[in-house]
Amino acid sequence: MSFQSLNLVDELNQALSHLEFAEPTEIQKLSIPIVMQGSDLLATAQTGTGKTAAFMLPILNKLISAEHTDCAVRALVLAPTRELAQQVAKDARRLAKFSEIKVACIYGGANIGPQEKILKEGADIVVATPGRLLDHMIKGTLSLNAVEQLVFDEADRMLDMGFIGEIKRIMRKMPEKRQTLLFSATMDDVVLSQVNTWLNNPQRVGVEQQNSTADKVEQVFYAVDEERKRELIAHLIGKNNWQQVLVFTRTKKSADDYAKELNKDGLATLAIHGDKSQGARDRALEQFKSGKTRVLVATDVAARGIDIKALSYVINAELPYVAEDYIHRIGRTGRAGNTGQSISLVSIDEQWLLEEIEVLLDARLTPQWLVGYEPDLTREPKDNRKNTPKSRKQRDKKRILGQRTTRRNK
Known part of the structure; x- marks a missing residue:
């Protein structure tokens, strides 16, 4: 299948040619015809597989074909974070380059005044985070009365971040007659419980990729003591001469601490997290790119x-508390057909987190030792979970030592 066979308008074909997009990805092949038919859609897709274009191309195709002139917002994309909203808006503008379609991106952490001006000038598509969208709705600077297509991008993350209240308020202002699309890298019971509320008899695609990791990402796990993780990260980057590495931590404090120490190791490092201003985060990302x-x-x-x-390269300095976040993390590499590698550093206290990832992926993940960074075998694992049996702790210790144990029943 080629993009030409999708019967897109000339403006989009011109943009695709300009961007050198030859053939649609699998999620685009599955999704675009369904969206163009007008059906609601529930789609599961790995990160880096082109899911933004999977919903944005048919939305743009409809808007360009309709030739509306009243500047009302016709399509709304909800994203959980500022960075994702910015990326979706950027991709939308690239695809709309040869058309008159206007895309507005509104998110918190930035001055609301310029956003009000953009909305006043008119926008066909709005990409927004839920909180800031509500701000504009309350102030009367944005109306959803004419929205024909609604997209939830990474809906699992929006619910994890506690946006359900904001989303319910937004949905009450949405026209009942609309097309709703839900895209996510993972699909859990919490998201599925909202499907009947948000979508109308949706078609479902990409289910076979549910909770999987990018095919072209090599996953490596190292057992290492917590206090030697930063040293090991610096060693891996320096020895292998890696020039662009994304490191994940669980907390803002950890992010700042790792950045501070890696700079001392001679590696130019910046941290981004929720306490950083939007300007600081944008500058850090631009310098990294x-x-x-x-x-x-x-x-x-x-x-x-x-x-x-x-x-x-992606390095998990600390395993995430939510197993699904592991998929999102390593999905930052191996994108758009490229290969990538994820390195996860696992301390003896993180074995239960590793096990949760194993259950999610249905795979055995055995940490290896790196010479010079072997873990201390005399340590007892600390388990923060309440009422954890002693036998579980003993089994966790065996696993960090590389001994095989019987997999628990799922």
Whole structure:
């Protein structure tokens, strides 16, 4: 299948040619015809597989064909974070380059005045985070009365971040007659519980990729003591001469601490997280993309929407508390057909987190030792979970030592 066979308008074919997009990805092949038919859609797609174009191309195709002149907002895309909203809006503008379609991006952490001006001038598509969208609705600077197409991008993350209240308020202002599309890298029971409320008899695609990781990402796990993780990260980057590395931590404090120490190791490093201003986050990301910054340390929320085509290395300095976040993290590499590598550093206290990832992926993930960074075998694992049996702790210790144990029943 080619893009030409999708019967897109000339303006989009011209943009695709300009961007050198030859053939649609699998999720685009599955999604675009369904969206163009007008059906609601529930789609599961790995990050880096082109899901933004999977919903944006048919939306743009409809808007360009309709030739509306009243400047009313016809399509709304909800995204969980500022970075993802910015990335979606950027991709939309690239695809709309040869048309008159206007795309507005509104998100918190930035001055609301310029956003009000953009909305006043008119926008066909609005890409927004839920909180800032509500701000504009309350102020009367944005109306959803004419919205014909609604997209939930990474709906699982929006619910994880506690946006359900904002979304319910937004939905009450949406026209009942609309097309709704839900895209996500993972699909869990919480998201599925909202499907009947948000979507009308949706078609479903991409289910076979549910909770999977990018095919072209090599996953490596190292057992290492917590206090030696930063040293090991610096060693891996220096020894292998990696020039662009994204490092994940669980907390804002950890992100700042790792950035501070890696700079001391001679590696140009910046951190991005929710406490950083939007301007600081934008500058850090731009420096990372341009190569001025070699290492970017990020929390899960701040990293959503980071789309660097040639990023080859992701390091999990700390395993995430939510197993699905592991998929999103390593999905930052191996994008758009490129290969990538993820390196996860696992301390003896993180074995239960590794096990949760194993259950999600239905795979055995055995950490290896790196010479010179072997873990201390005399340590007992600390388990923060309540009422954890002693036998579980003992089994966790065996696993960090590389001994095989019986997999628990799922």
